[in-house]
Amino acid sequence: MERTSSTQLAVVGGGPGGYIAAFRAADAGLSVTLIGQEPAPGGVCLHVGCIPSKALLHVARVLAEVREAQAWGITFPSPRVDLERLRAWKRSVVERLTGGLRLLAEQRGVRYLRGRARLWDARTLVVETEAGEAERVSFQQAIVATGSRPAELPGVSFASPRIMDSTRALELEDVPRTLLVIGGGYIGLELGTVYARLGARVTLVEMMPGILPGVDRDLASVLARRLEALFEAVLVNTTVAEMREEAEGVRVRLEGVGGQAVPPPTERVFDKVLVCVGRKPNAHDLGLERTRVERDARGFVRVDAQRRTAEPTIFAIGDVVGEPMLAHKAMHEARVAVEAILGRPTAFAPRAIPAVVFTDPEIAWCGLTETQARQENRPIKVARFPWAASGRAVTVDRPEGVTKLILDPETERVLGVGIVGVGAGELIAEGVLAIEMGARASDLERVIHPHPTLSETFMEAAEAFLGVSPHLYRRRTTER
Numbered sequence: 001m002e003r004t005s006s007t008q009l010a011v012v013g014g015g016p017g018g019y020i021a022a023f024r025a026a027d028a029g030l031s032v033t034l035i036g037q038e039p040a041p042g043g044v045c046l047h048v049g050c051i052p053s054k055a056l057l058h059v060a061r062v063l064a065e066v067r068e069a070q071a072w073g074i075t076f077p078s079p080r081v082d083l084e085r086l087r088a089w090k091r092s093v094v095e096r097l098t099g100g101l102r103l104l105a106e107q108r109g110v111r112y113l114r115g116r117a118r119l120w121d122a123r124t125l126v127v128e129t130e131a132g133e134a135e136r137v138s139f140q141q142a143i144v145a146t147g148s149r150p151a152e153l154p155g156v157s158f159a160s161p162r163i164m165d166s167t168r169a170l171e172l173e174d175v176p177r178t179l180l181v182i183g184g185g186y187i188g189l190e191l192g193t194v195y196a197r198l199g200a201r202v203t204l205v206e207m208m209p210g211i212l213p214g215v216d217r218d219l220a221s222v223l224a225r226r227l228e229a230l231f232e233a234v235l236v237n238t239t240v241a242e243m244r245e246e247a248e249g250v251r252v253r254l255e256g257v258g259g260q261a262v263p264p265p266t267e268r269v270f271d272k273v274l275v276c277v278g279r280k281p282n283a284h285d286l287g288l289e290r291t292r293v294e295r296d297a298r299g300f301v302r303v304d305a306q307r308r309t310a311e312p313t314i315f316a317i318g319d320v321v322g323e324p325m326l327a328h329k330a331m332h333e334a335r336v337a338v339e340a341i342l343g344r345p346t347a348f349a350p351r352a353i354p355a356v357v358f359t360d361p362e363i364a365w366c367g368l369t370e371t372q373a374r375q376e377n378r379p380i381k382v383a384r385f386p387w388a389a390s391g392r393a394v395t396v397d398r399p400e401g402v403t404k405l406i407l408d409p410e411t412e413r414v415l416g417v418g419i420v421g422v423g424a425g426e427l428i429a430e431g432v433l434a435i436e437m438g439a440r441a442s443d444l445e446r447v448i449h450p451h452p453t454l455s456e457t458f459m460e461a462a463e464a465f466l467g468v469s470p471h472l473y474r475r476r477t478t479e480r
């Protein structure tokens with residue numbers, strides 16, 4: 001017989017959007033049922049996304065440093081990778097964090113119901129549990145936080161053990177001798193970096209004219225130069241026209257885009273292929289058609305500024321409502337949706353959502369980008385500080401970075417920040433704060449930054465903009 005239960009708030013999906021919403025609502029006194037498919041909350045981010053990928057990228061960085069240390073007079077024997085132990089370590093990181101979330105849910109009295117949920121109507125969900133049983137959950141309000149899944153490449157089947165999506169790649173079944181990464185977005189670049197550092201010969205193809213389409217070229221080009229050295233090949237303006245599995249690997253025929261030539265050979269065989277061509281919202285097979293919830297042309301759930309769908313009892317947050325598909329955006333939307341449910345005045349209106357590519361070097365940006373400003377014909381001023389003039393960057397032997405500020409030419413307010421360099425992902429937080437607080441270049445210039453740190457590059461960029469940089473010499477244009 002079907003079980004029944006009732007809750008004030010039902011949250012579908014245990015990712016960073018879902019679990020933050022559930023915890024905040026429970027802390028505010030609501031009864032909450034959090035429904036997820038994994039043994040513990042965490043969603044894509046903790047189980048097969050942000051966390052395992054960053055654990056492996058940390059290992060990749062250590063392997064790189066071992067090699068780079070030769071230039072500083074320290075030579076290690078060639079590292080030996082024990083894949084079994086590496087996988088176990090990555091698993092332990094994920095289990096520690098997701099186990100922590102399970103405990104935090106219990107402590108708050110959040111009921112974690114493992115299963116797949118579908119909406120029956122605007123006040124009821126039916127959850128199919130692992131054991132094949134069904135539970136009918138009635139709710140006053142629901143938050144859909146079902147996230148996203150890897151997009152497929154037409155005609156390419158993930159059934160073959162040689163073809164991987166990001167989830168499979170993170171399992172690290174083996175280190176192929178040769179790997180083709182299709183897609184030069186952040187997931188392809190991060191996972192390509194991991195496999196290359198573990199010893200695979202990585203070829204990357206991207207159909208656009210450069211890696212990380214949409215990211216400012218002066219930042220992306222710094223990373224591109226390093227990846228060209230790390231990878232066997234980085235082929236832009238290139239697509240995979242045909243892919244065939246053969247006994248010795250996957251035979252791929254490459255084709256140039258828009259008449260561009262592909263460096264020969266156009267046919268290559270790879271041990272494995274990693275497809276990273278974007279992500280699609282999990283808005284299908286959810287029973288949304290039984291409600292008034294609407295979706296846009298790309299399949300994302302439509303929401304208002306409070307993250308309410310067209311069905312008044314149902315909210316939606318995270319990847320399922322659209323770009324940028326990032327964990328911290330989902331978490332912020334969770335706050336807004338719960339505040340709206342609690343009847344508090346709120347809106348999702350960030351001035352800056354940071355984005356980080358955790359490659360080596362990292363790229364991070366927030367707010368207005370130079371590319372966007374040019375597309376919109378918006379007047380801006382740009383201040384750049386090259387890390388070659390940063391004491392800290394030189395001490396860590398990574399002077400290739402750049403910190404740049406995008407400024408309003410009239411008010412001199414910081415509208416955007418872009419950074420490429422080691423640790424850019426940590427540094428960008430200062431940029432987000434500057435934009436959200438309406439800081440001007442003069443504010444950044446006057447704030448005392450600790451020395452020697454890479455954070456000084458913010459102050460230095462502001463000094464460069466104001467023409468008072470001690471570390472960048474500018475020839476005087478007028479005689480004194």
Ligand SMILES: Cc1cc2nc3c(=O)[nH]c(=O)nc-3n(C[C@H](O)[C@H](O)[C@H](O)COP(=O)(O)OP(=O)(O)OC[C@H]3O[C@@H](n4cnc5c(N)ncnc54)[C@H](O)[C@@H]3O)c2cc1C
Nearest residue numbers: 013015017043044045049050117146147318319325326327
């Ligand atoms: C390899 C990789 C690396 C990434 N790295 C980063 C990073 O460094 N930083 C960053 O900000 N973002 C990163 N992301 C993106 C990030 O993981 C997502 O933006 C984030 O997880 C979205 O959170 P969410 O709450 O919307 O949903 P998700 O984390 O996608 O969780 C949704 C959950 O809902 C469950 N679900 C779906 N349908 C149902 C249903 N019908 N019933 C019950 N449960 C359901 C899913 O199983 C899933 O567990 C990465 C993604 C990948 C794939």
